[in-house]
Amino acid sequence: MTDWQAVRRLVPEVLGALVRRYGLFDACEDAIQEALAAAAAQWPVEGWPDNPRAWLVTVATRRLADQVRSDAARRRREEADAFRTPPPPSGGEVSADDDTLTLLFLCCHPVLTPSSQVALTLRAVGGLSTAEIARAFLVPEATMAQRISRAKQRIKAAGAGFDLPPPAEQAARLGVVLQVVYLVFNEGYTATSGARLVRAELTAEAIRLARELHRLVPGDGEVAGLLGLLLLTDARRQARTAPDGSLVPLSEQDRTLWNAGAIAEGVALVTDTLSRGPIGPYQLQAAIAAVHDEAPTADVTDWPQILALYTVLERVAPNPTVTLNRAVAVAKVHGPAAGLALLDAVSADERISASHHLVSVRAHLLEMAGDRDAASAGYHEAARRTTSEPERRHLLTRAARLG
Template sequence: MTSRVVEDLLRGLAPQVLGTLVRRHGQFDACEDAVQEALLAAATQWPEQGVPDRPHAWLLTVATRRLTDGWRSESARRAREDAVVALEAAAPPGTPAGPEDDDTLRLLFLCCHPALSGPSQVALTLRAVGGLTTAEIAAAFLVPEATMAQRISRGKQRIRSAGAHFSMPPPAELGARLAAVRQVLYLVFNEGYTASAGESLQRTDLTAEAVRLARELHRLTPDEGESAGLLALMLLTDARRAARADASGALVPLAEQDRSRWDRSMIDEGVALVSAALTRHPPGPYLVQATIAAVHDEAARAQDTDWPQIVALYRVLARVEPNPMVTLNRAVAVAMAEGPDAGLDVLDTLRSDDRMTAHHRWHAVRGHLLEMAGARDEARAAYREAARLTTSLPERRYLESRAAGAGS
């Protein structure tokens, strides 16, 4: 079996094993270290010796041994080993948690503990739940690997210092924790759908895990409109995945995609979630974004898109969650509905925001709108600046090709 196949298998198993270990023994930081050692052992042995018949049980056994080795001392050895034996007898290592008792979701709530900062919540979730390496997370955050390693280590220490338990939060904390969980899942999905750096346009392992966890979150919180909205947004967005790249892996923009390749079952499910949620809940940020995605997905052709409705929805989104990215997307919608000059007027309201003008998307959108307006020289310069700023190689190649096309 190739190393890549083993890597993909381990990434899926890692959060399951970690969740089981934390549920049994507590001490998230020690368990996470033990699981990392077990993953390293598997990555070394399995490509040569083959994957064991019960890979989950193998990883859990090795991680448990690493954990108990770390705990063992003259004063506590016998008591701890007796406890481990009793726990193993109660829950055999070859029996992962079922869908009705998903340790991964509890692990997600633990990683989103309020003692952690937002960036630490995301980093720890990507490591423990998403299965990314520290180097991959560092690349996603555009920071040195050593910096990210320290952030993850501090996050684990804060969880331990806070005395956090491996359980669902109490009702009084559920609302705030749910908001953090949804934000982290949204960021994990986005990192999978449009990888922020590297050769690949997307990482289907991350999008699949984000969708799976969003489904579980919706199942556990059926009266939360935003949980339904988040799941719908992921489904309606991921439905386009097969059409986002051509045979060479080059990015294909939404307007040029072959819509027959969109996943109709995912679209139908997403639209049904949006329709049901809108009849029962006020529009929150994820539900509004899902509604926008549904309008896009229901258009048989790009020219059939109801842009005035999308502009109206972005105005609603700007009220419920105002932020520069909403304004950026609204600029595109306004340009499509009212013309490029109107879109550029909206975009220019962000010109004084240094964060946005340092982001490749601002320049990419500006290039697109300038090209629509016939200002080819300015469009070419904007595309080139966007290409310079992005860390995604597929996006860079696409932007460079747009710059070349704008100059012709």
């Protein structure tokens, strides 16, 4: 990771520190962007500070103070009235506390819709730009900017303070928080668009947040399951891309590149949480990931066990993506015709009917069945639908192999 990538990882912490003091997203985000611009101009010339986080917080605070003093804009005056405490003097001490977990719970406030919760978390905690989030949601950038702005205003109107909610409210909000962390990880592990398959800064932040949640509620099985799932999945990251950046499927990965430490930690979490129950979807997904990770080669993967776990998962948390994955397991255990029949049953579900994943899985099963022409056509269609360049290259390569 480059130094500037490390600085970007600090942005959610800095934002959390400022929002804790002043309570407003917009003004704090603007101030941080100005502080980052100042850092880009000054640090290469004057040298890096000993504590980049403290430097960014201090400079961003000064920018906030400048905004408050300005009478040129009515919005700035209104934001100044809303500040709970005045800006500290220049050079004041900066707390080393990490406020990103509190920021995460704030972004998942119940006054917001699920899509707004995810969008705001990706912006404030994940550090994605509005344009990147818009691409992930397949909407225009202006539309996403309005959605994020409305989410901030709704949180402000609800009078939410920058504190972790009380235990009862934490429990009520925890399911949404887990879902958002899971989605942040997924966006990092397989970016929905662009030239990169993986955004390691997002996967690392999601794992860090999952660890913080596990420390906050160590006895919650689904929190432990989510952390285990993220570790077991991320353990394969180094083997997922070829030197040219193209995707390497699980069955073709060099397993010596997998992170053995992360696998051991993930398996231990899964083993412990499954022994205590009750069992939830993240625990089941983690168990499936553990079966894959513990197989020394793709050929000896315990597909009957994976199929059994997907069958339970489909009962616990039914959704078309789970059915899609179960179809692959069915094909591995009972043959491609059985898997294709299951795909036919889920194809009418509008939540997945337009997805490139449905078409690519069908092409894979057709290839297993020996229908090379139909498989090739399917890979080409999936490549047309995806917005990820590495996935597109992989799908076209699969099609080319079939002639």
